Every structure is written in C-alpha cells, then in structure tokens.
Amino acid sequence: MLARKLYYLRQVMKNQWIKKKELGKLQDAMLRRLILHSYKNVPFYRKLWDAHSVNISKIKTAEDLDKLPIVTKQDVLKNRNSMIAVNYRKTHEIGNFTTRATSGTSGNPVEVIFDERANDYLEAVYLRGLLAAGYRPWTPLVYYWWTNFESRIYNRFGLMNKVRIPCSLTEDDQLKMLQNKNTGYIYYYGGILHSIAQKMLHLGINIDAQMVVTHAELVTNRMRKTISKAFGVEPFDQYGTTEFNRLAWQCEQRENYHVDADSIALELSDDNTAIVTGMANYILPLIRYDMGDVLEISGEGCPCGRTLPTIKNICGRKEDVIKLKSGKAFAASVIADEIAKFKDVYKFSAIYNGNNRFYIKLAPFTGHENLEEAMEKSLTGRLKEDVKVRIKILDEIAKSKRGKRKLVSVEIP
C-alpha cells in the first residue's frame, strides 16, 4: 500500500535522528510487542520458550533478549509451519503476504514470508539507506539482479525504476551494459563490481557514476578503493539479508554502518556473529535468529549525527573463518582484501584447505608467472605466519544462480 509506505518512510526518516534514549525506548516497545505477540500466537515460540522456562514478563528491553534461546536456520527449516502466527492464518490462506527465499548457498534455502504491513515498513527502511547514499527515486537505478522485477504502481509515475543487469551475464558483458546505460546510479553486488572495476582499470575505461551502492557480497577496503577509482565516486556499502531486508548501511561518512535499530535488534554472539530479531514482521517472526555473519562492532557514534547505532565492518561468514595452525583466526575479509591488491587478478575465489594451505582459483588478465609466489608471500606477510598457496588459472570462475561468487571459503578435506 503506497500511502502506508510513505507514512512509514516519514517515520523512519525521523527515527534516524531522534535522541538515543528515545530510539532505545522505541526499540524496547517494538520488541515487547513482538515478544508478547509471538508467545501468544506463534506455537513454535511458545513451546520453545516454555521448554527453556522463559518468563516472558521479564523480557522488557533489548538487554533482556539474551534470556531467549537462539533460533537457527535449521530450526526454521524444520518448524516453519508452527512459526506462522495463528492470528495470521487467514492472511496466510489467502496468500496476502510477500515471500522471499534465501539462496541456499549456505545449506537448504529458507523461505520467509512477510505480512503486508511489515513489507511496507521494511521497504521504507530499505529506502532510507539508499536515500542516505544520495539516491533520488526519480532517477533509474542500474540493478544487478537474478530475476525480473515486478512492476509497481509507483514505477508508472517514474519513481524507483530499475534497469536490470542480469546475473547470468559474464563480467565482460555486464561491463558492456554498464557502459551503455545512461544513468549514474548503480546498485551492485560488491565482489562482482570489484571484478568489473579491475577490468575497467586494466583497460583504462572510466564510467562516471553519481552513486554506487554495493551489497550482498563481501567488499573490503581495497576493493572499495578499486571501485572508487573506476567509477569516480566512493561506494556506499549496505548490509541486507533475505530474512530481514536491510540491516545496516553506510552514511555519507562511509566510516561505519548504521544499524536499522527501528527495524531489527542486533546482538553479537561470543564468536562475533550477528544474532538478529526482526521487529516488524508478525506473520513469521524471527527472534534471535543466528545470521551467521561475522561483524566487527564499532561502538562509536558517527559524525553525521544520526543516532542509529553503528557497526564497523561485515567480515564474512562464520563458516569461512580461517583457522591457522598457530590457532590464530582470520575473517574471510582479510584474505579477500589481500588478494584484491593484485591488479592482474580479474576474478578470484580462494579456498582454505586447513593446515595453512590455500587453493586459489584465478582468472587473471595477463601472465600469471609470478602470481603464486607473490600471493604466498603477501598472505604470509598479512597473516604473520607461513602459508602455502597454490593457484589454478581459469578463464572463468562460476557464479551461483543468483550471481554471487564466493571470494573466500573453507573446505577442509
């Protein structure tokens, strides 16, 4: 509903500037309402919390959330039916909801559904992050995506139009499309856009962009710099997931990511992974859901003056943390950042085989005579521990169906 979306947009645009205390109160109230609703109407949570002897009346603020058990993707796969709120059964039966399924790259795909009110709210939150990056809804947005877009009413009025670049295309073909687009607004997967930027710099091509937003894939400082050089503007990175839509985004400072604290409650587990509660969705609530993404918390405020809390970095998946022989551990982002410094590398996908051994699939531009040695030296220096690198030269490195290419993963034989 367009009117409701606009109403929510006005609300969330205000929320980013309200006093910290007020924001805290707002979040606590949203949480409290969600928890009461879930205990009353969602059989899964009632059973789970009763089994853990949780006293619901004691969950009053975000700090109390850790009294509730963590919910995993496996839990959702197994219990999806009993996670649908009984007071939304009718809505469910008539199909009045929005469905989104995760890609399944980290296990089986999870299908989440959003009630229409939640969907409107989440779209407003999503738009807030884009607006902070300088996006103006009357300018079409180049959008790298895996499926066609549904046409919306506001598209007919020339608002929020998208120009799709299909994920199935190679980076070479995507670059050709990008060169032919006459809009300067680009919304792209970070890793793929980095490959394109490497190619542009290699060939001496520049594309003048007005705004570049990256999302959906790991993007490190070095990768950001390369993208910035190729497109002439510093990119804004955003953190979103299928389960919750937008979670955090960089403002004009690009120092930190602002967390959408009026949409989600974010906690960090002992191994620094994101535990997320989506406060807007009532048809299938996800409460203390283990997102599996490793985050670096900043705890600092942001010079922009927004009161939304901040995180410093999104560092990759929990299962892709590299554990060296010495016991030292590194997030996937550290490895990706080190490989991204090589200008001859067009595309890459690094696999850690354990025992300090890396196997790196590479699609380089020119010769690769010294790359293996150079990367070994470079990674050894960065990790401060001897590592072995073996590279395999390929013409193409496969992407997933949804157009992602995993930059770093762990496969212990």
Ligand SMILES: [Zn+2]
């Ligand atoms: Zn800021």
